Amino acid sequence: MATQATFLGSTLLSPKLDSSLRRSNRLKTRAQVDPSDKSVEIMRKFSEQYARKSGTYFCVDKGVTSVVIKGLADHKDSLGAPLCPCRHYDDKAAEVGQGFWNCPCVPMRERKECHCMLFLTPDNDFAGQEQTITLDEIKEATSKL
Amino acid sequence: MTSCATTPSTLPFSPLRCVSPFHPTRFLNSPFPRPSISQRGFSCHVAVSSDISSSVTSEEEAEAAAKIGKKVRVTVPLKVYHVMKIPDLDLCGLEGAIKQYVAIWKGKRITANLPFKVEFFIPVEGQDKPVKVLAHLREDEFEYVD
Numbered sequence: 001m002a003t004q005a006t007f008l009g010s011t012l013l014s015p016k017l018d019s020s021l022r023r024s025n026r027l028k029t030r031a032q033v034d035p036s037d038k039s040v041e042i043m044r045k046f047s048e049q050y051a052r053k054s055g056t057y058f059c060v061d062k063g064v065t066s067v068v069i070k071g072l073a074d075h076k077d078s079l080g081a082p083l084c085p086c087r088h089y090d091d092k093a094a095e096v097g098q099g100f101w102n103c104p105c106v107p108m109r110e111r112k113e114c115h116c117m118l119f120l121t122p123d124n125d126f127a128g129q130e131q132t133i134t135l136d137e138i139k140e141a142t143s144k145l
Numbered sequence: 146m147t148s149c150a151t152t153p154s155t156l157p158f159s160p161l162r163c164v165s166p167f168h169p170t171r172f173l174n175s176p177f178p179r180p181s182i183s184q185r186g187f188s189c190h191v192a193v194s195s196d197i198s199s200s201v202t203s204e205e206e207a208e209a210a211a212k213i214g215k216k217v218r219v220t221v222p223l224k225v226y227h228v229m230k231i232p233d234l235d236l237c238g239l240e241g242a243i244k245q246y247v248a249i250w251k252g253k254r255i256t257a258n259l260p261f262k263v264e265f266f267i268p269v270e271g272q273d274k275p276v277k278v279l280a281h282l283r284e285d286e287f288e289y290v291d
Contacts, residue, residue, distance in 0.1 A: 054226075091253055098250040100257040106281050107259060110225045 035073035037135075043072040043082060044135060047118060050104055051131040054112060056119035062127040066141035068118040069133070072103055086116040153190060176237065201249050209246035216242050217287040223280075230269055230276050240290055241265035259283055 047069055051057060058065045071085025081096045082103040089095045100106050108114040112121050120127035223236040241263040248260035250253035266275040 087256065089256055094250060094253040095255060098247065098255045098257070099257075100247055100255060100281075106257070110153055110227045110259075111223075123157055 033071060035077045039073035039076045040070060040138060041135060043069045043076065044133060044138060046082075046103075047072075048132050051119055052079045054104075054108075054119060055130075056112065056114070056121055057127040058130050058133060059117050059120060061126070062119050062128075062133060062137050063141040063144075065133055066138040069138055070142050071116075084116060095141050156274050201252055201254050206249055206252070209249050212246060212261070214242060216240060216290040217261075217282075218290050219263075219282065219287050221286045223282075223286060225278070225280050227280075228276065228278050230272075231278075233268065234267070234278070236265065236278075236280060239265055239267065239280075241280075247281065257281070261287070263287070 055097040072082040084101040219236040244264040246261040265278040
């Protein structure tokens with residue numbers, strides 16, 4: 001009986017089913033396109049300026065800062081606005097239109113709470129001493145990904 | 146052997162059977178009906194499109210609309226930094242009114258985690274007119290004032 005069950009299992013998972021699953025998985029896979037250099041530069045300058053203005057600092061690990069800046073640049077390119085890259089959305093276009101999560105998001109603007117760890121208040125354990133980051137630093141940190 | 150291949154009911158549970166919730170009559174005759182050739186493929190349609198998941202029901206909209214205008218008092222220590230005239234403002238104990246529910250926008254659900262936009266009028270020293278402050282709050286950060 002066990003042999004029959006095994007045989008059944010393999011029959012049910014027919015080649016047709018297997019290939020259709022593979023096909024759907026392939027359709028879901030999308031190549032990650034890098035944001036444009038121009039957008040990365042714009043978001044880099046914005047991040048430096050906003051950190052100065054808000055009295056916040058970048059993370060001790062500049063890799064974190066770099067990834068977030070790149071994520072912001074990517075959303076700016078694809079959606080027209082730098083939507084927070086550290087969150088999941090059902091409807092990105094609606095989120096951009098409403099604006100709560102457009103960087104600087106409402107929690108950051110009002111409470112200085114940045115869960116991306118892009119802007120850190122001085123009392124934060126992970127806050128560094130710097131409010132600047134170069135394009136080279138961003139490229140180097142994100143090239144390893 | 147051949148009969149077993151076409152009658153998966155011999156298996157205690159067929160992992161590929163995705164019984165549609167819209168056809169309860171399937172269970173009346175037998176919990177494991179013999180599948181036809183067309184049913185051998187896995188065809189469970191559970192995908193939810195973004196349109197459906199982000200659309201808001203009219204009840205939710207009405208519920209949100211009912212809260213607008215209600216007077217509230219902040220019950221937790223809450224520092225805000227976005228008011229130019231008052232650099233470091235603690236809203237704890239202050240009373241205001243709900244101005245907007247931002248988690249619903251044009252009939253769509255927004256993932257805002259501070260959905261209540263509350264308006265406060267805060268008196269400032271050296272100024273006749275109180276300063277208008279708009280702040281976003283969570284449901285558990287305020288209480289309704291009668």
